[in-house]
Amino acid sequence: MGKDNYEFLEKYLNNASPTGFEAEGQKLWLEYIKPYIDEYFVDTYGTVVGVVNPAAEYKVVIEAHADEIxxxxxxxxxxxxxxxxxxxxxxxxxxxxxxxxxxxxxxxxxxxxxxxxxxxxxxxxxxxxxxxxxxxxxxxxxxxxxxxxxxxxxxxxxxEDEFTELNNRFYVGRALDNRIGGYMIAEVARLLKENNNQLPFGLYIVNAVQEEVGLRGAEMVAHRIKPDVAIITDVTHDTQSPMYDKKTSGDIHCGKGPVIAYGPAVQNNVRDLIIQTAEDKKIPFQRSAVSRATGTDTDAFAYSNAGVASALISLPLKYMHTTVETVHKDDVENVIKLIYETLLAIQDKQDFRYLS
Known part of the structure; x- marks a missing residue:
């Protein structure tokens, strides 16, 4: 991570963005991402969307949420x-x-x-x-x-708690859920620009509001964008610390890579493309089962506009909804890499339907 990236991450995490009052954090995020996009728009409640190739008919979303409890x-x-x-x-x-x-x-x-x-x-x-x-x-x-x-x-x-590091291995702070996601999708946009990758579709980098009270920002913006594909990133529970029951919560480790979800809201063909990309690019990953709902903005996108092919890539996190939320630095870099490489693998007008 470069100095500019780190300074943005620290400033963005330390800024308060409570649910329904995310505007100041959204300004910081937008200012950082502007050099890497063609245009942007902001909706009535504050969701910010950076767009690459806005004229393209086929639309792909990468998304995180901006609000904190x-x-x-x-x-x-x-x-x-x-x-x-x-x-x-x-x-x-x-x-x-x-x-x-x-x-x-x-x-x-x-x-x-x-x-x-x-x-x-x-x-x-x-x-x-x-x-x-x-x-x-x-x-x-x-x-x-x-x-x-x-x-x-x-x-x-x-x-009041602010961002810090733990033994040069972990990032620690309040509201990593999920402003660390906003950082990761911004970094994907940066990599695409700096590597001069020409995507054959329109890319919508979405930093949505009001996830913590029912996926509201994602629900609103999904209907506006009407994407063909949506890749969501959020955090999920590391289950290695005391008091977790792996039989019900799964076996998820900080430091072992992004977590790829299985569940009804996750479109199987998009998920399989992500897994194939991880295997081809030798990106470590884990799997999770999420049952009837993911509990993330994936659900809002998947069930919008007669159905959007959606998948969830999660970042393992310790101590969710505390002031010491903790993520492994390697996992952050690997989520960025996995989203980036998956975008490069998606073809223009790719049909993800199960039957055609």
């Missing part, structure tokens, strides 16, 4: 404490003692998730923190002081 201010007590609602799958269990940023029109307001000390709590039959019990302290003495800071019901809250 967060919180909404829901209730401010008369004493100045703040209770929250989830925005996406935020986990109250990890909240106590965390630092947060409250996003207001006046700028960032710092706050903390407070929690009573262990020796003053009644520990017998103690319950884990829940959304009803965790609260923020922004240093105010009463509700009026909170509101004077610009905080109100509906203000968005994100964790």
């Amino acid at each position: 967060s919180w909404f201010v829901n209730y401010i007590t008369s004493e100045g404490y703040i209770y929250l609602k989830r925005n996406g799958g935020s986990d109250a269990l990890i909240a106590p003692s965390k630092r947060v940023n409250i996003h207001t029109k006046k700028g960032i307001v710092k706050a903390i998730f407070g929690w009573p000390a262990i020796h003053v709590r009644k520990l017998e039959n103690e319950k884990a923190p829940t959304i009803e019990t965790v609260f923020l302290d922004c240093g105010a003495s009463n509700k009026e002081e909170v509101e004077a800071m610009g905080i109100h019901v509906g203000s968005v809250v994100t964790f």
Whole structure:
């Protein structure tokens, strides 16, 4: 990875892009990808699409989602404490003692998730923190002081934790799910441009919003683009750390390569092309079974516009929806390589139907 790529990755991951409020992160992403595309468009809710060969009839999408889980201010007590609602799958269990940023029109307001000390709590039959019990302290003495800071019901809250590396092998931070995906598809666009690859089809590099609340951004943009093929990248669970049951969660390793999904929403012929590409280019990969739905934007594309031939390439990740989401650097490079090589293998107007 070059210096410019790394600086973009760090800046992009550190920027907050909570679900429904992704605009600032989308600006960073678009600015990075502009040199590698012919044109772009942005939809009403903030999904950004870079396009290569916009005049081509046959359309291929590569896609990631831009949003991160967060919180909404829901209730401010008369004493100045703040209770929250989830925005996406935020986990109250990890909240106590965390630092947060409250996003207001006046700028960032710092706050903390407070929690009573262990020796003053009644520990017998103690319950884990829940959304009803965790609260923020922004240093105010009463509700009026909170509101004077610009905080109100509906203000968005994100964790303060930032990007780092672990022993030069892993990237660690909040919101790798799935801004690391946005980075990877941007790198695919960069490789295509720098290697002067002339694709025979239109390529739509999609950084979609609102995945964490039901694949909403992908659903909207799929109907607008009406692609013929969609290759989605998201994260999936590394199952090697304690507390995973491989019989139900599969056997997925960070460091052993991209994960190629099997399931009804995954179009078999597109998936087989990806596997053949990985084997031909000697890219390590793993397999996963996803049952009736992938739980990713793959589902939104697959079931749009009378059906789009769609597949899912996942990045193994540890500790999803925490502030220490962790991915192996080799896996990041291999996902980029696999998407890139698969695009070069797709033919113009390739028919992926099972029957013709």
